[in-house]
Amino acid sequence: MAEPTRRGRGSEATRELIVETALRLFRERGYEATTMRAIAAEAGVSVGNAYYYFSSKEALIQAYYDRAQREHEAACRALLDRERGFEARLSGVLREWVRVSEPYHEFAVKFFKHAAEPSNPLSPFSAESTPARESSIAIYREVVEGSADRMDPELRAELPELLWLMSMGVVLYWVHDTSPGCARTYRMIELTVPLVGRLVGLSHLPGLRGITRDFLAAVHELRA
Numbered sequence: 584m585a586e587p588t589r590r591g592r593g594s595e596a597t598r599e600l601i602v603e604t605a606l607r608l609f610r611e612r613g614y615e616a617t618t619m620r621a622i623a624a625e626a627g628v629s630v631g632n633a634y635y636y637f638s639s640k641e642a643l644i645q646a647y648y649d650r651a652q653r654e655h656e657a658a659c660r661a662l663l664d665r666e667r668g669f670e671a672r673l674s675g676v677l678r679e680w681v682r683v684s685e686p687y688h689e690f691a692v693k694f695f696k697h698a699a700e701p702s703n704p705l706s707p708f709s710a711e712s713t714p715a716r717e718s719s720i721a722i723y724r725e726v727v728e729g730s731a732d733r734m735d736p737e738l739r740a741e742l743p744e745l746l747w748l749m750s751m752g753v754v755l756y757w758v759h760d761t762s763p764g765c766a767r768t769y770r771m772i773e774l775t776v777p778l779v780g781r782l783v784g785l786s787h788l789p790g791l792r793g794i795t796r797d798f799l800a801a802v803h804e805l806r807a
Contacts, residue, residue, distance in 0.1 A: 598636045601626050602650065605643045610690045614640070614697055644694075644705050647687075648715035654683045659722060669730040670780035673746065676726055677753055677772045681765055684757070688765065695758045707751065720747045735786035735795045741802065742783070749779065 604626040608617040619640060623633035637643045655676075662675040684691070697705050704711040724743035727734075734742070757768045786795045 597628065597632070598646075601628065601633055601636055602643060602646050605640070606647060606687070606690055609694065614694055641704050641711065645711060645715070648707075648712060649718075651684065651687065652715050652718045655680050656718070656722060658683050659725075663725050663729055667729065667731040669726070669732040669734075669783060670776050672726045672730055673723075673779065674772055674776040676722060677750060677776070678769060680750065680753070681757060681768050681772070685765065688757070691758050707754075716747070719750070720744055723747050723750070732780075732784060733787050734783045735792060737799055738783065738786045738795055741799055745802070746779075749775075 601622060605617070605622045608622060608625060612621075617640070619633055619637075620630050622640075622643075623630045626633065637646065658679040659676050662679070663672060666672050666675065694705075697703055698707065700706060701708070703709065706712065707716055720743050723746040726746060727739055727742045753768065753772065756771055757765055760768045762768075785791050
């Protein structure tokens with residue numbers, strides 16, 4: 584019974600080796616200039632073996648998305664388990680994303696032009712990116728559902744996806760951030776989260792519920 588386990592571990596190690604090699608070559612040579620053949624050669628596997636695990640370079644990027652998402656989820660777990668304030672939860676999740684993404688910053692800068700193309704399967708809004716996108720939205724659902732702060736019930740239901748869209752703005756800012764340690768991205772989070780927190784906190788007040796409904800109606804129309 585041990586043999587399948589050894590093969591499984593070997594397969595996973597080979598898969599991770601191919602991903603790591605691909606990310607390094609993407610950083611060094613650029614995404615367009617890196618071929619699957621080059622990735623296989625650098626990883627020390629056959630081209631056929633590389634295609635066995637990943638059907639294309641796009642599949643390798645999706646694997647990177649999935650791995651980065653798992654790292655972010657793990658990094659947020661302790662914070663989400665102990666903290667009940669909405670602003671603290673949101674700020675912590677965004678800050679943890681910047682922290683765990685730091686090793687990929689150079690790669691992201693070179694790669695962003697591909698992910699920014701609306702029709703590119705590597706776009707975070709594409710059908711191909713659905714698993715990583717839904718996993719990310721799930722983290723923001725935890726941010727909202729685990730919060731003890733009062734907020735409009737309809738807004739609470741929509742908020743996870745809206746916070747994910749906010750996180751995409753943070754990603755865009757981070758990609759272009761050249762400050763040491765991405766200090767300006769952390770500062771952006773520090774400045775914007777309290778504003779979001781105030782708006783969310785006011786949403787349940789009778790005088791502002793109408794504005795909240797109008798805002799959500801606009802979101803629904805634009806989404807459609």
